[in-house]
Amino acid sequence: MQSTDQRLLELPFADEPPPQLHQAVTALVRAKAIVDRLAQGGLEDRALAAKFGQLGGEDGTSFFKETFPFCGRWDPLGASDLRNVPLDLTMGHSWRWHPEHVAQEKRAALLERFLSCTDGTERAVVCWIVPLGLFLAHEGKNRIEFLRSEGATHYPALTTPYDYPAPDRLALIQVPGPHGDEWWAVLDQDSIEPLRYPEWSLPILTAYGVSTTKGWPEDYPPYATVRQEVDERSRRNFRPLGEAPVSLKDLQAKEVKAAEEVSTSLMDLPGVRLKRGWKRAMATLVATVMVAILVVQPPLHEISILSAGLGGALTIVVFLFGEILAVPRASKPKSWQV
Template sequence: MPPAASPDSSTATAEQALSGTQLPSVEELLDESAAPEEPAPPPRYRLPQAAVPPNIMLQSAVTRLVEQKEQIDQLARNGLLAGLLPPEWSASPGNELRAFVASVVPFASDSVRGETVAARVPLKFLLGHSQRWGKADVAEPNSLSSYLASDERGNSGTSDHAEVMLLSPLGLGWAQSGRSRVGFLRAMGLESMAARVTALPYPAPEQLALYQVNHDGLTQFWCVMDKRRLRALPVPALSLPLLTAYGVAAPQAWPSNWPDPSEVGAALALARMGKAAAEVDLVKLVDKIGRDQANDAWTGASLMQLHTWVPRWRFFLTSFIGLPAGLLLLAALALPGRVEAAAVAAALGFAGGAIAALAAPWIYARRKHLS
């Protein structure tokens, strides 16, 4: 049986334990600033989240596109991309974001709209326009972020409400109203914002086809929908990852039985005048090429059918009508009968030959030059 511990040994052990424990001083207990600040609980929202496709690859591609757009805005705001951005993006001041979507996401349009509801849109899937102001330009960013991110901004009757166009099949949205707040709220660490969300359709992956062509010594990428409507991809580095993640087949060679790339390029250049998103109808282009080839064919025609020249009618009437008439009159007055008959025949033949030279189809001309 072990011996019982003596009172002296117990007291010594307690003193050692107390000496090893460092208690806070009175100053530390009274100092409130030393206490760590607990993070504020995340706000609770009532509005539902906008639905996005459950495709991990597509979500990753959309997130990547949103991040790239944010970086482009930052560089453009600092003036580092002056003259380097596609001209389509700045063709319509005030609609830069819409022009960006039209050039990066072919055939994206808000002309056909679905239901509009109040919802919260994930910021990682939302395109904004952050070239005007950001977090550093706000005096009280916390209060402003709470105000702009609240559910009330999703009501159309309130001030500073936001509107978002959402391509539902892609899960990609862009702010139609409240474009600048998207980057600000993202910089504040928020995950979503309230808005009036309008669902938009988008063609199925099977309707789209990507083609890689060499035109004017440059490699270009074109997107064709339903084997008819064609749009060029001015920034393929942004468009191709999104479209392939959506399910569109990888770019392929231009079909040999389709119009020549030079013809398509010329039609695109003509359609691009005054339009942010140039589009070519391949069926109409084939018909136009057929008509042009038919107009280039040679055919018999008269001078009167040509519209590439204008006759000098005064000279013609004086030389071929007035002169023969004068000769006829002179022959009738001064010449004997037989000589008069010969002169009359010569004058009539001269005038008739001139008229026949204008009206008879004795020349060859292209059909496109005929009236």
């Protein structure tokens, strides 16, 4: 919807999302502005902001990358251009100054300056998540709240478009947990990420048209396996843009491989070992037989007895160390797996 504000420059207007998504994005922008103020407030306000993952407040791009799944490599969708950007869909970040910091007699001049600035160091720059209709102020993020407080509906900004996965490529999984529901996002029925702050992202993703499944799907790898992989990455300080998301297909392949039967010996099994006394006894038996045959050269009937003893010893060795057992691959020590 284009503004009728006569103060606006003759620039193209950025496209806006459908009504339901527009409403959800507007609510997100308002809530983010409120929490930003809390993050700059007193001890109790900052504690409340921390509950929403806003320890010291975050700019729009950092907030988006941390809150929404599958942001990708953050490559522009196309060239940047100057547009009139809707303020109700723009996420700012008043980290340096707030509207009340501007004296009343200076407000009109500052408003005019911001609404006419199209170049130079004061030019605003925004990242436009086109499919979601969300604008993230990058340069000029402090002015957003001031412009809203002065009744402006749009403002000029150098706008860079970015893509986001289509809703039919995404799926939301709701899993009951010990401390409330846990939410996961799946891309192309393969990549999976937890929603770190579902209270922020769920209303947008739902309005965007992403479907929700309640309960862990039976055709997925076990929930504990996925959780373990995600936790392992978290311990390695995993960041969404620093490593590929967890792949359900890769985990399923690992599960299948772990269930394969492989050959092993009794001595390869975890926790199985031969006592030292038996090792000595077997070595002594073999050595005695060999010495008796090669050095003493006993009569033929005694050689038969010694050979039987040697054969028995070899049978025991084969039983203990030969790979005559079949076990699941996961049960075999990793040092022996190929």
